[in-house]
Every structure is written in structure tokens, then in C-alpha cells.
Amino acid sequence: VRRWEPEVFAKVAKVLLPKDYLRLWLSAAHVAEMSDAAGTSWLDVGARAWSDDLLEATGLQRAHMPDLVEGSEPSGMLRRDLAARWGMRADVVIAGGGGDNAASAIGVGVVRSGEAFVSLGTSGVLFAASDAYQPDPASAVHSFCHAVPQTWHQMGVILAASDALSWFGRVLGAAPEDMTSGLGPLQAPSATLFLPYLGGERTPHNDAVIRASFLNLDHSTDHVAMTRAVMEGVTYAVRDSFDALTSTGTKIERLLAVGGGSKSDYWVQAIATILGLPIELPVSGDFGGAFGAARLAMMAAGAKVSDVAYAPKIARVIDPAPGLTDEFMAGLSAYRAAYQALKGLGGSAAG
Numbered sequence: 001v002r003r004w005e006p007e008v009f010a011k012v013a014k015v016l017l018p019k020d021y022l023r024l025w026l027s028a029a030h031v032a033e034m035s036d037a038a039g040t041s042w043l044d045v046g047a048r049a050w051s052d053d054l055l056e057a058t059g060l061q062r063a064h065m066p067d068l069v070e071g072s073e074p075s076g077m078l079r080r081d082l083a084a085r086w087g088m089r090a091d092v093v094i095a096g097g098g099g100d101n102a103a104s105a106i107g108v109g110v111v112r113s114g115e116a117f118v119s120l121g122t123s124g125v126l127f128a129a130s131d132a133y134q135p136d137p138a139s140a141v142h143s144f145c146h147a148v149p150q151t152w153h154q155m156g157v158i159l160a161a162s163d164a165l166s167w168f169g170r171v172l173g174a175a176p177e178d179m180t181s182g183l184g185p186l187q188a189p190s191a192t193l194f195l196p197y198l199g200g201e202r203t204p205h206n207d208a209v210i211r212a213s214f215l216n217l218d219h220s221t222d223h224v225a226m227t228r229a230v231m232e233g234v235t236y237a238v239r240d241s242f243d244a245l246t247s248t249g250t251k252i253e254r255l256l257a258v259g260g261g262s263k264s265d266y267w268v269q270a271i272a273t274i275l276g277l278p279i280e281l282p283v284s285g286d287f288g289g290a291f292g293a294a295r296l297a298m299m300a301a302g303a304k305v306s307d308v309a310y311a312p313k314i315a316r317v318i319d320p321a322p323g324l325t326d327e328f329m330a331g332l333s334a335y336r337a338a339y340q341a342l343k344g345l346g347g348s349a350a351g
Helices: 018-027 034-040 052-057 080-085 100-107 162-172 176-181 223-246 265-275 289-300 325-342
Strands: 031-033 067-069 074-077 093-095 114-120 124-130 142-145 152-158 193-195 213-215 252-258 279-282 314-318
Touching: 018 031, 018 074, 018 093, 031 034, 031 074, 034 067, 034 100, 034 142, 093 289, 100 114, 100 124, 100 152, 100 289, 124 223, 152 223, 162 176, 162 223, 176 223, 193 223, 193 325, 213 325, 223 252, 223 265, 223 325, 252 265, 265 279, 265 314, 265 325
Parallel strands: 031 067, 114 252, 252 279
Antiparallel strands: 074 093, 114 124, 124 152, 142 152, 193 213, 279 314
């Protein structure tokens, strides 16, 4: 905008993220919170403050930026005219809030070092809380501020998790739940290999060009073997994110699984086996970002983090499959070798 529309850039008074523009309308306050601000590339994430050097690189100054609060802190009060219009009290506090994954972590109580969750939604996320800032740009690990004070988080992102299974279901003309319901107990990985890079991959490759592949197909390969291969490919991708996070010193000692893919015991146990960690499954309920945002609002209204951001009730724990660790680690090695062999095809951008 500064280069091509300088007359527009000259009018910039404040730079606000979408939710912070909504906050401005609700409270007349220019405020952002740490977890979303960390994603702007203007924040000194370790210091939890705007970076003068980064702002200067884009022709901005601190005067252009909103004030910063923690996600669990008050960011302003609801305008009195809006409170009157909506029949609300005059002292409604507006919390700092949080980015989507940070708020989801608040919803499942992942706020202390050693705690993590894996989300098997359309995309996949391995999210770990940390009491220190431990960046590693080379591995495409997101190292951001958490939505509570003096806490950071790291996040590995898999661009196609459950979406990979949904894609294969569309190819077969079958529902993903029907494809996975008859798999039985966890088996050693299929000889068929799937790389789930339908739209490129984030962690650890940061490769927008690589695409998905099936490997080792033969006359005996059927839809069951290919379904297992899709799930195993995403499982290996989770391990890639796990290694990227833990290589920085982040600890993952307690792991919860959420998202639609966590309904498959087969898939969850495969992930538990490749990680060597038991995985907890919460009782049914909504522990998404909106639930975490409600908890942040409670904190902004005076509740303590420890009293509000607790883990959900656990329905059961799925342990790693005994005797299958070596087979899954061998599959992981083949998976990683396949990426290295294929990344130069089709003009991949990875180095």
C-alpha cells in the first residue's frame, strides 16, 4: 500500500486486526492482545512488545499500533450507549481475547509447560504451552505469545489432516467414518505410503509447492490399505511437528486429542505409538476457540487463570500399541525419505 497507493497509506491512523476493529467499535479503544499480535511480524515476541525495528521496516511507528494487553486482561469497557441499547449493565468488561489456536488451548486447559494438544481437524495442529520463548524459524514452528501472561506457545501445523481423509473419501465416494469404522485394532503400517501434502506443507518443510503422493502401490493394494496409508501419513506428519517442537527444548508430557479425527481410536493410537505418549480423550463437549474465549472473559472479569483454565474431564486414555513402535518408526523413515526424493519434482520451492 505504501508503494502503490501512497495516498491511502498516508491516511493510516491505526493498524488493527479484525477482532481488534470489532473491539474498537464495542469499546472505542485501540487495543490488541499478545497471541494475535505475535502473528503480525511486528511484535518482539520474547519481550511481548511492538518492535521498533520491524515497524520501521514497513514505514510504521508505534503511534500506528494499538495498545497491548494480555488475552486474559481487560481491554476496555462496553460503550454505554451499546450497553443501554442491548439491555446490559454499564460495567461490561471486554477481554483481550486470543487467536484461534491460543483460545482453543485455553478451552482445553493447555496453559502450563509440558501440556499440549493435537487437533485432527481439517488441518492438523500440535500445540504446546511453554514458559519460555524458544523460536526455531528454520523448522516452520510457530513460536507465539500465549493468551495468558508470561506464557508462550509453539505450534506445528499440518495443512491437510482430516481433510486428507475427506479428500480420499470423495475419491472413493464413501464417508470417512465408514472408511475407518472397520479397521479393527491398530496394525503395523501399511506397505503403501501416503504423503498428505495436498496443498503443500507447513511444519517442518514450509513448502508451498510439494504435493501429495501415494507410493508403493501394487496389485494387492485395496481401498483399506490406502485408507490406512492416508491416516498413517498424517500420523507421520504429526511426528514431524513433534520433533520440530521438542528440538527447541519444548517439553510435551501430557497430550490431549481433539477434533473430528480424534473420534477414530485407530488414528489416535497410531499417533500415540509414533510419539511414544499416551493420549487423553476428553468427554464429549465443545472445547473450541469460543469456549476458550469465554474463559478469557471470566479471567478479565477477575477469575484466576488456575481456577478457570483447567483441563476437561477425561473420558479415557489411549496408550501406544505395544510391539508396534519399531514398525512405525521404520515407516516414518520411509516417509521422510519420500519427501526428500519428491521435493525436487514439479518445481518444489523447498531447499
